[in-house]
Every structure is written in structure tokens, then in C-alpha cells.
Amino acid sequence: MPGSIRDRVAILGMGCTRFGERWDASAADLLVDSAYKAFEDAGIGPEEIQAAWLGTTTGSTGMVLSEPLRLPYLPITRCENACATASDAFRNACYAVAAGIYDMVLAIGVDKFKDSGISGLGDGGSPGPSHAMVAESTPPRQFAMLATTYFNRYGLSYEEGKHMIGRVSWKSHQNGVRNKNAHFQQPVDLDTIINAPMVAWPLGLYDCCGVSDGSAAAIITTPEIAKARKKDPVFVKALQIAMAPRDGNFNTNFDFLHVEATVRAAERAYEEAGIKNPREEISMAEVHDCFSITEAVTMEDLRFSPRGKVRDDIENGFFDLDGKLPVQVDGGLKCFGHPIGASGLRMLYEMYLQLQGRADELLNPGYPSRQLPNPKLGLTHNLGGSPDGCAIFVGIVGLEGA
Amino acid sequence: MAGIVSYGAYVPYYRLPRAVIADMWGGRGRGEKAVAGFDEDPITMSVAAGLDCLKGIDPRTVDALFLATTCSPYKERQNATIAATALDIKRNARNADFANCLRAGTSALMSADDAIKAGSLGQVLVTAADMRLGGAAGEDEQAFGDGAAAILFGHDNVAVEIEGSYTISEDLADYWRAQDDTFVRHWEDRFGREEGYMKIPQEAANGVLKKLGLELKDIAKVCLTGANARTHAALCRKMKLTPEQTQDTYLDNIGNTGTAQSLMMLVGALEEAKPGDRILLISWGNGSDAIVFKVTDQIENIKNKRGIKGHLQIKKILNSYGRYLRWREMVSMAPPARPPAGAASMSAQWREHATALPLYGVKCKKCGTPQLYLSHSSTRAHVCLECHAKDEFEPYRFADKQGTVTSFSHDFLAGGIDPPTTAAVIDFDGGGRGQFNMVDREQDECKVGMKVEMTFRKMRYTLGAHTYFWKCKPVRD
Amino acid sequence: MSIREYVHIEPEQxxxxxxxxxxVEEELLIPVNNQEVLCILGYVCWDNSCCGSGGCRYVSVPGYIVDYKKAIDKKGRPVSRVRKITKSEEQKEIKDILRKKIRNLQIIDI
Structure with a gap:
């Protein structure tokens, strides 16, 4: 690799709105909310921002940001990369600082879905040729095929498979309920999850994430400025994107058991961050649990679990809040929510809070602590698209020296 | 020599027991009728019958497709060319639609035979398909069924010759449908029966027999079309046909298939025919065509088709009248609560139709990998997915290949007319993979590793036009 | 042998x-082969999915009743013991009964 981002930029401050069906808020309201929370956390004013990267899948141009924040004449890039949108905005902002062009920039993501009157992101039915079967294709179907194949390949009975992926969702609900900013804060027991009807067989209702409104933001600066202004800045260790060739429906080598793009992005990220054994070295992770099977397979793709063995780790609580490697500490997409253009920065926000020991700032009153003991390195992962055709982001952040 | 060199047929998988209709509206409800799926029409059924007929025959040797139907999805757009493209019939084929009359099928047969005998065309494929709709609770709803047949005419290894034909054309409108009519209109039944059906078909039959110096006793099988069993039996009695001579109308187990009935009966007769047999086919609709066929000793070589016999075995009872109404858009369903799909693009369809409609992928000349490429915007591969060679391909057709299911899901979210949508990733025999919707399947039977074949179906309807593509279905023979 | 617990989910909640x-709308006990099959009838609606919305009625079939609501779980919900229906002929028989009884529904794997 010609260069590495490791410890070359730092996060000075972050902010995140409450996620949910925000009937009360516009995209502009959400952007202002997360941006000013980030400014306050960083101890800066908006006038110190030199450039910004805006991630959104619904807006267009950087004016979506410049207008409500009254950031006149700043260079702003609007970035879109499906569910990796926010993470890619963050990545590009980091590179600009690492390149020495700027030393104080904003990466911010937002999406506002709940004004369309109907649920969903559209069906991809673009004007196209007659074969446009995409008109009927849905994401749950694409990911359900991972489950069908995974159960078949590893000899899991339907009950065993459903229990495994149900346990994934159950864990996220256990975590999300402690988070007062999460979209979905109700505890759900495993029977309710496993007995739920199908959305796309074998994926049931609780195996699928929803959509939310929300925004999250990060202020990025140089390590020198960060250390001068803050006692515990969080450092960027790795930023990797991998774009899959969308060939799983044509290439017989694609096995519907894993997501190769995650493997490629993760291996590059581990090299960049100097990580040999992620199962041992990574303290916590927020991954793209758009569907429960996605999270299960991602645990193997990230080398958190050996190939074909994730069921043992899931069933033994390895990824639970009190497990060896907690995953979806804030509830994940399934509970914290999924405003697509903000999700990557939301994941990063949780890692940032945990690394600074501030996780209980978001504690739902009456619940036990969300704070993990002494995390050193946190990983975030986004998957935008389908298992074979996706934009993958893998990022690693950590404390100084980690 | 010129004549029939192959035949094929298609009967939709679903059969609606008439008792299910009677359950709703009363009546006797005997037998069952074949019901085309929500994604089938005369074009797709013609392709299905055409595939059966062209089994083992290079479609590029066919010089024309004549498609007969009274249920064209279009007033202006050629059905035959859509079906011909899907069947991979060449671009310079002299395709034509035969329409507007229940005799259109036999008109197409005689035109094809004439063109072959005249030497202007080498091989002509004739298809006839219909799916007339009967209004709810009416007699036609019970009577009408859906189906298709295909007959290939040519010069080599002729299995059946046309010895002669005789036509009576008469504007006796016992049934008709105006441009804007959804359902068939009738005059008083006795008028059509007494002045029409009980007289004219026999007159046409006598005409051809006299012309050829034959008598009815020289005919092994008479394929006399008919709209209902009672009048059909009455005319058979009047013509003094023996039971052995009388070809099954399939009114009981398929229904009245309109334009397709005559060709489907012919296929049924050919399935049982012996060398030397003569067959008399009599159609009915604003007159009659009567055609005498003579079977040659090649007949045994072309019986390797599913035909009518095979398709009658491949069936699933549709026990839901509501589902039938929904398929035929006879009830107004709640609209889906989802963002609408964009319109299909005519120019994009045109650009891709040479690959998408006949389901062509490519085979890499460098590494030999067969591959499909079906993206949102293109169906033409440029870079090999295996060895990355650029534009080093030869065409490779997938429509005629079977495959094995690698993964699947039943998608309840997708909406559509008949949820759930089953999607399957299939690995083709001989290499290559694709993801297709699966139809004519039971949810319970879907398994990783099951065998499927390709079937041409409607996909979407936007801006007054249907889009067509291939789906897969379980192999059932 | 393939006996498992079924925790009854409170209907109309x-x-x-x-x-x-x-x-869950209601629970049915359907007599089949001199045994009783537990069937759970309900309605599902996806109104905030990332990919569209819709809904349908469904039925799930935990299995033949071994003990009916003879225990309760930690949360006080009744628990039955059921024997999973593994023979494909029996699965088909039950599905046919259900399809006749209730139209247009999703049948979750028996």
C-alpha cells in the first residue's frame, strides 16, 4: 500500500441526532442539530470549518448543507455511496486533512425519508431494458439468499438457522434498549423474533432493518491540533472502501456464503492499522446489520469468527455487550436506525463515545451501563447494495498509540 | 415434398376447477380449465409452444413466424416479432400476425403451407394462442380456457402433408368483440348453432373431401372444433363420425381455447397418428376452414415433444377463485404502498432486445467461460468476468439450457400480482449463472439443487406496453 | 425426538x-391423524422496511401438541410442548387443510 492514514488525522468532535421517525424535523433541522452538537463537542465554532463533505442519498449538491448552516462559499462535496455514504464522506474529509490542504473539516451525513408518505427506498425500477427484473427485486430477497445458502452449506436445520439469526437480532435489541437516541427502544424476546412472519423467506420481520430519519457529524483535524485542544481525541487507524463487481448473479464462483468485498476491505484495513488478529485486537464493532444474516456472515468476513463457525460465537454470546467482542453496541441499524446517508457516521459516533468512556451520555434512564471496559480499537463497517454488488467500507479508529 | 416437420403445444400449469367457480356463483362446475399465469399472454404462450416445437431444431433455420390470436395485447405492434425474437428466429424473417377470428389459426396453417409449397419460404413456424376472458358468473367464464400450439412447416423429413383444403368465409357473427370490449358478445345461441355451426363446418368438410375424392370413412381422425360439448356432439352425430374418428376437443380439461383450439386438437391427433393416417381439421369462426392432412412414416421421429399429452400431466389445481380474478385484473386490488417504478424505456428495450429477448449471454473465446450480463442498463458484456479479456466473445444462448438452483428466497415484500415473488439464482448446465424469478412453483418444493428450465414471461406494464423477459420454472418431466 | 417448547405469544397484541x-390473531388446534396440531394465525405488516411496505395474514405451525400450556416461562407466558411435524406427507396434509380453511395466507415452514 503506497500510504496509510494511520494516526495522521484525529476526530476532534462528534454529534448525532436522535434517530427515528422524525415527523418533527426536516433534513435541515437534523443537519443543524448534529453539526452544532459536533461543534460544541469539538469546542469550535462553525467559522473554523474550512471545508465539508456531505453524505446524503436523498439530497443533491453541497447546498443541502451550506444553506441551513449558512456556511457561505466553503468548498463542500456531496458524496453518495449507498449505505457507505457517510463513511465515504468521512474518508474523503480525512484524506483532505492528511494531504495537508485543510486542518479543520466537517464530515456530515443526513437522510430524511419519512416525508414520502410511503415506506421504502424505491424499488430501483429505473428506465431500462425489458429484462429490468430489478423492478421486482428487493434487498431482503438478495440477503435472504445468503441465509438459504448458509443454512444449506453448513447443514443447519431451519430451526438452528433461524435461532442463530434470531439471536443476532435479539442481541441488538438488548443493546438498543439502553440507548436513548435509538430509533427502536423496546426489548424483544427471542421467541417473538423467531416466530415472526416472513418478509423474504427465511428472513422474518425482526431479521430486517427499517429506515429512519437522522444525522451525524464529525470534526476532523490534525493530530497536533487535536492533542492541543483535547485530552482524549480519537485517531483514525484505517479507512478502506471496496466496490464489488456485482457479478454474483453471473459468476458461479460467488458462493452466497460470504461477501468478498468485505473481506478485501477488511484485510486492507487490518494491514493499514497493523492488526494481525482482529478477533483478539479489535475491542468492539458496529457493522452493517441490514439483515441479521448479513451481520452473521460479516463476523466471518471480518475474521472475528472462523469460516462456517459464527453460530458458535453468536450462540455463546461472544458478540454480546458483555462478550469478548461486542458488536452493535448502540443497537445497530436494527435498533438505532438507518438514515442511510448518516449511518456510517452514527457507527463511528458510538465507537468515539466508547473510546472516550462517554457511552453513558446516551444511557436510557433506568438501564444498566452501556459503557464497555477500556476499549482500544473500534471497527465500523458498511455494506451498501446486495451481497455481490456492494460498496463496502471498513474503518478502524482508536486511542493514541492503540 | 412440403408439409409439417414438427409440432409442439403449451398448456398453462394452473387448472381452475369449474367447481371453484361454481362455488362462487353456483352452477354445476364439471371439469377444469387451463389458466394462464398472471405473467402470460398469447405472445409468451406462443413462445412456450414454439420452444416445444423447435426442440432439437436450430431456430435460425426458420424463415417466418405466423402467430394467430384474438387476444393480442396490442392493436399496433407485431406479436409475432416479439415471439420470434424470444425464440431466436432470425431478423430477416417474414413474420405476420393472424388475428380477429377463431379461424386465424387454420388461416395461418394454410398460408404457411402455401408459402412453403410456392418455394418462397423454407421453414415457417405457426403458433396459435388464446386466452379469452369470460365475464364473472357468465357461461364463458366456465367455458374459456388458455393454451397454445405450434406447427413447423418445411421441406425436409415431412411428417404430415396437407393434401387439400376448402374454406367458407361468411360473416355470420355468432360471437364478436369490438375494439373496446373486454368480453365476447353473443347473438342468440340458437341462431349461431342452427344457421352456423350445425351447417357450415360440415359444408367445408364436404368441400375438401369432394375436392380430394375422399369420403369420411377414409379419415382416421376428425378434429372438429367446437365451443361446447353439447353442440360439438350434435354435429358429430349429424356428420356420423364414429367415436374412434372423433378427436378430443379438450373442452372438459383445458377449456375452449379459441383460436388455439384447432391447432391444439391437431397436435393431439398427431400424437396418436400412424403413418398413412388421414386427419381432417375443421375450424369454425365466421366460416370454416377444412384441411385434410396425410401422415407419413416420419411421424414417429417427431413425437419427442411434451405436446398436449405431456402438458396435461404437468398441472397444479388452482383452488382460489380470488387468485384467478386477481391474475385477470377482474378485481381492483389495493395499490402497493411503495414508490412507483420508472417506466420501461422503448429505446433501451430496442437496444438490448437482441440479447435480452432470446436470452443471449456470451462465451469468452479466451477462457471459454459462458456468462450472462444483465445489469440495470445493459445486457452486453464487454469484459470477461473470469479472465478480463475485452470484447473477445462469441454469442451463447441460455434460454434453451436447464439449470440448478444455487439459492432462492420467497419475497413477500416485492408486491406484484401474485406474491410472494420467488427469486432464484441458477447455475446453468454447461456453465453460467443468472438470477431469475421462479414461476409455476410451489413454495414448499423450492430447494437448493432443484432443476429448473427457462420460460418467457411478461415482466411489467408501463406506458401501454408490456416488457418481457425470462423466468425459470421447475423441470417437471 | 424433535419435541420443543412453544411460548405462547399473547393474541391481539x-x-x-x-x-x-x-x-397473533388466534390459536387453532386442528385435529389431524388422531392428534392435535397447534396453528398460530396472525397478521404481519411491514410499514417501515427499508424496501417497501405491505402485509399479509400468516399461519405458523409449531407442531403436534404434546402438553398444552402446562408450564409458564419467566415472564408468565404459557408454554406448551410440541412435536415438530417432520414427515412431508403430514406437512402437506396440514397445509392443505390450512389453505382450505384460510385463504391467501403465508404458511411459515412447518
Missing amino acids: ENRAIAGYYE
Whole structure:
């Protein structure tokens, strides 16, 4: 690799709105909310921002940001990369600082879905040729095929498979309920999850994430400025994107058991961050649990679990809040929510809070602590698209020296 | 020599027991009728019958497709060319639609035979398909069924010759449908029966027999079309046909298939025919065509088709009248609560139709990998997915290949007319993979590793036009 | 042998997920082969899925009743013991009964 981002930029401050069906808020309201929370956390004013990267899948141009924040004449890039949108905005902002062009920039993501009157992101039915079967294709179907194949390949009975992926969702609900900013804060027991009807067989209702409104933001600066202004800045260790060739429906080598793009992005990220054994070295992770099977397979793709063995780790609580490697500490997409253009920065926000020991700032009153003991390195992962055709982001952040 | 060199047929998988209709509206409800799926029409059924007929025959040797139907999805757009493209019939084929009359099928047969005998065309494929709709609770709803047949005419290894034909054309409108009519209109039944059906078909039959110096006793099988069993039996009695001579109308187990009935009966007769047999086919609709066929000793070589016999075995009872109404858009369903799909693009369809409609992928000349490429915007591969060679391909057709299911899901979210949508990733025999919707399947039977074949179906309807593509279905023979 | 516990979910109560909700409408005990089959009838609606919305009625079939509501779980919900229906002929028989009884429904794997 010609260069590495490791410890070359730092996060000075972050902010995140409450996620949910925000009937009360516009995209502009959400952007202002997360941006000013980030400014306050960083101890800066908006006038110190030199450039910004805006991630959104619904807006267009950087004016979506410049207008409500009254950031006149700043260079702003609007970035879109499906569910990796926010993470890619963050990545590009980091590179600009690492390149020495700027030393104080904003990466911010937002999406506002709940004004369309109907649920969903559209069906991809673009004007196209007659074969446009995409008109009927849905994401749950694409990911359900991972489950069908995974159960078949590893000899899991339907009950065993459903229990495994149900346990994934159950864990996220256990975590999300402690988070007062999460979209979905109700505890759900495993029977309710496993007995739920199908959305796309074998994926049931609780195996699928929803959509939310929300925004999250990060202020990025140089390590020198960060250390001068803050006692515990969080450092960027790795930023990797991998774009899959969308060939799983044509290439017989694609096995519907894993997501190769995650493997490629993760291996590059581990090299960049100097990580040999992620199962041992990574303290916590927020991954793209758009569907429960996605999270299960991602645990193997990230080398958190050996190939074909994730069921043992899931069933033994390895990824639970009190497990060896907690995953979806804030509830994940399934509970914290999924405003697509903000999700990557939301994941990063949780890692940032945990690394600074501030996780209980978001504690739902009456619940036990969300704070993990002494995390050193946190990983975030986004998957935008389908298992074979996706934009993958893998990022690693950590404390100084980690 | 010129004549029939192959035949094929298609009967939709679903059969609606008439008792299910009677359950709703009363009546006797005997037998069952074949019901085309929500994604089938005369074009797709013609392709299905055409595939059966062209089994083992290079479609590029066919010089024309004549498609007969009274249920064209279009007033202006050629059905035959859509079906011909899907069947991979060449671009310079002299395709034509035969329409507007229940005799259109036999008109197409005689035109094809004439063109072959005249030497202007080498091989002509004739298809006839219909799916007339009967209004709810009416007699036609019970009577009408859906189906298709295909007959290939040519010069080599002729299995059946046309010895002669005789036509009576008469504007006796016992049934008709105006441009804007959804359902068939009738005059008083006795008028059509007494002045029409009980007289004219026999007159046409006598005409051809006299012309050829034959008598009815020289005919092994008479394929006399008919709209209902009672009048059909009455005319058979009047013509003094023996039971052995009388070809099954399939009114009981398929229904009245309109334009397709005559060709489907012919296929049924050919399935049982012996060398030397003569067959008399009599159609009915604003007159009659009567055609005498003579079977040659090649007949045994072309019986390797599913035909009518095979398709009658491949069936699933549709026990839901509501589902039938929904398929035929006879009830107004709640609209889906989802963002609408964009319109299909005519120019994009045109650009891709040479690959998408006949389901062509490519085979890499460098590494030999067969591959499909079906993206949102293109169906033409440029870079090999295996060895990355650029534009080093030869065409490779997938429509005629079977495959094995690698993964699947039943998608309840997708909406559509008949949820759930089953999607399957299939690995083709001989290499290559694709993801297709699966139809004519039971949810319970879907398994990783099951065998499927390709079937041409409607996909979407936007801006007054249907889009067509291939789906897969379980192999059932 | 393939006997498992079924925790009865309270009928007519919304079980909310982020993507939608489902509700158990009623439980049926259908006599088949001199035994009773437990069937759970309900309705599912996905109104906040990332990919569209919709809904349908469904039925799930935990199995033949071994003990009916003879125990309760930690949360006080009744628990039955059921024997999973593994023979494909019996699965088909039950599905046919259900399809006749209730039209247009999703049958979750028996």
C-alpha cells in the first residue's frame, strides 16, 4: 500500500441526532442539530470549518448543507455511496486533512425519508431494458439468499438457522434498549423474533432493518491540533472502501456464503492499522446489520469468527455487550436506525463515545451501563447494495498509540 | 415434398376447477380449465409452444413466424416479432400476425403451407394462442380456457402433408368483440348453432373431401372444433363420425381455447397418428376452414415433444377463485404502498432486445467461460468476468439450457400480482449463472439443487406496453 | 425426538419491530391423524422496511401438541410442548387443510 492514514488525522468532535421517525424535523433541522452538537463537542465554532463533505442519498449538491448552516462559499462535496455514504464522506474529509490542504473539516451525513408518505427506498425500477427484473427485486430477497445458502452449506436445520439469526437480532435489541437516541427502544424476546412472519423467506420481520430519519457529524483535524485542544481525541487507524463487481448473479464462483468485498476491505484495513488478529485486537464493532444474516456472515468476513463457525460465537454470546467482542453496541441499524446517508457516521459516533468512556451520555434512564471496559480499537463497517454488488467500507479508529 | 416437420403445444400449469367457480356463483362446475399465469399472454404462450416445437431444431433455420390470436395485447405492434425474437428466429424473417377470428389459426396453417409449397419460404413456424376472458358468473367464464400450439412447416423429413383444403368465409357473427370490449358478445345461441355451426363446418368438410375424392370413412381422425360439448356432439352425430374418428376437443380439461383450439386438437391427433393416417381439421369462426392432412412414416421421429399429452400431466389445481380474478385484473386490488417504478424505456428495450429477448449471454473465446450480463442498463458484456479479456466473445444462448438452483428466497415484500415473488439464482448446465424469478412453483418444493428450465414471461406494464423477459420454472418431466 | 417448547405469544397484541409489526390473531388446534396440531394465525405488516411496505395474514405451525400450556416461562407466558411435524406427507396434509380453511395466507415452514 503506497500510504496509510494511520494516526495522521484525529476526530476532534462528534454529534448525532436522535434517530427515528422524525415527523418533527426536516433534513435541515437534523443537519443543524448534529453539526452544532459536533461543534460544541469539538469546542469550535462553525467559522473554523474550512471545508465539508456531505453524505446524503436523498439530497443533491453541497447546498443541502451550506444553506441551513449558512456556511457561505466553503468548498463542500456531496458524496453518495449507498449505505457507505457517510463513511465515504468521512474518508474523503480525512484524506483532505492528511494531504495537508485543510486542518479543520466537517464530515456530515443526513437522510430524511419519512416525508414520502410511503415506506421504502424505491424499488430501483429505473428506465431500462425489458429484462429490468430489478423492478421486482428487493434487498431482503438478495440477503435472504445468503441465509438459504448458509443454512444449506453448513447443514443447519431451519430451526438452528433461524435461532442463530434470531439471536443476532435479539442481541441488538438488548443493546438498543439502553440507548436513548435509538430509533427502536423496546426489548424483544427471542421467541417473538423467531416466530415472526416472513418478509423474504427465511428472513422474518425482526431479521430486517427499517429506515429512519437522522444525522451525524464529525470534526476532523490534525493530530497536533487535536492533542492541543483535547485530552482524549480519537485517531483514525484505517479507512478502506471496496466496490464489488456485482457479478454474483453471473459468476458461479460467488458462493452466497460470504461477501468478498468485505473481506478485501477488511484485510486492507487490518494491514493499514497493523492488526494481525482482529478477533483478539479489535475491542468492539458496529457493522452493517441490514439483515441479521448479513451481520452473521460479516463476523466471518471480518475474521472475528472462523469460516462456517459464527453460530458458535453468536450462540455463546461472544458478540454480546458483555462478550469478548461486542458488536452493535448502540443497537445497530436494527435498533438505532438507518438514515442511510448518516449511518456510517452514527457507527463511528458510538465507537468515539466508547473510546472516550462517554457511552453513558446516551444511557436510557433506568438501564444498566452501556459503557464497555477500556476499549482500544473500534471497527465500523458498511455494506451498501446486495451481497455481490456492494460498496463496502471498513474503518478502524482508536486511542493514541492503540 | 412440403408439409409439417414438427409440432409442439403449451398448456398453462394452473387448472381452475369449474367447481371453484361454481362455488362462487353456483352452477354445476364439471371439469377444469387451463389458466394462464398472471405473467402470460398469447405472445409468451406462443413462445412456450414454439420452444416445444423447435426442440432439437436450430431456430435460425426458420424463415417466418405466423402467430394467430384474438387476444393480442396490442392493436399496433407485431406479436409475432416479439415471439420470434424470444425464440431466436432470425431478423430477416417474414413474420405476420393472424388475428380477429377463431379461424386465424387454420388461416395461418394454410398460408404457411402455401408459402412453403410456392418455394418462397423454407421453414415457417405457426403458433396459435388464446386466452379469452369470460365475464364473472357468465357461461364463458366456465367455458374459456388458455393454451397454445405450434406447427413447423418445411421441406425436409415431412411428417404430415396437407393434401387439400376448402374454406367458407361468411360473416355470420355468432360471437364478436369490438375494439373496446373486454368480453365476447353473443347473438342468440340458437341462431349461431342452427344457421352456423350445425351447417357450415360440415359444408367445408364436404368441400375438401369432394375436392380430394375422399369420403369420411377414409379419415382416421376428425378434429372438429367446437365451443361446447353439447353442440360439438350434435354435429358429430349429424356428420356420423364414429367415436374412434372423433378427436378430443379438450373442452372438459383445458377449456375452449379459441383460436388455439384447432391447432391444439391437431397436435393431439398427431400424437396418436400412424403413418398413412388421414386427419381432417375443421375450424369454425365466421366460416370454416377444412384441411385434410396425410401422415407419413416420419411421424414417429417427431413425437419427442411434451405436446398436449405431456402438458396435461404437468398441472397444479388452482383452488382460489380470488387468485384467478386477481391474475385477470377482474378485481381492483389495493395499490402497493411503495414508490412507483420508472417506466420501461422503448429505446433501451430496442437496444438490448437482441440479447435480452432470446436470452443471449456470451462465451469468452479466451477462457471459454459462458456468462450472462444483465445489469440495470445493459445486457452486453464487454469484459470477461473470469479472465478480463475485452470484447473477445462469441454469442451463447441460455434460454434453451436447464439449470440448478444455487439459492432462492420467497419475497413477500416485492408486491406484484401474485406474491410472494420467488427469486432464484441458477447455475446453468454447461456453465453460467443468472438470477431469475421462479414461476409455476410451489413454495414448499423450492430447494437448493432443484432443476429448473427457462420460460418467457411478461415482466411489467408501463406506458401501454408490456416488457418481457425470462423466468425459470421447475423441470417437471 | 424433535419435541420443543412453544411460548405462547399473547393474541391481539402488537409485536413491534423497526421494520413493521405482527400480531397473533388466534390459536387453532386442528385435529389431524388422531392428534392435535397447534396453528398460530396472525397478521404481519411491514410499514417501515427499508424496501417497501405491505402485509399479509400468516399461519405458523409449531407442531403436534404434546402438553398444552402446562408450564409458564419467566415472564408468565404459557408454554406448551410440541412435536415438530417432520414427515412431508403430514406437512402437506396440514397445509392443505390450512389453505382450505384460510385463504391467501403465508404458511411459515412447518
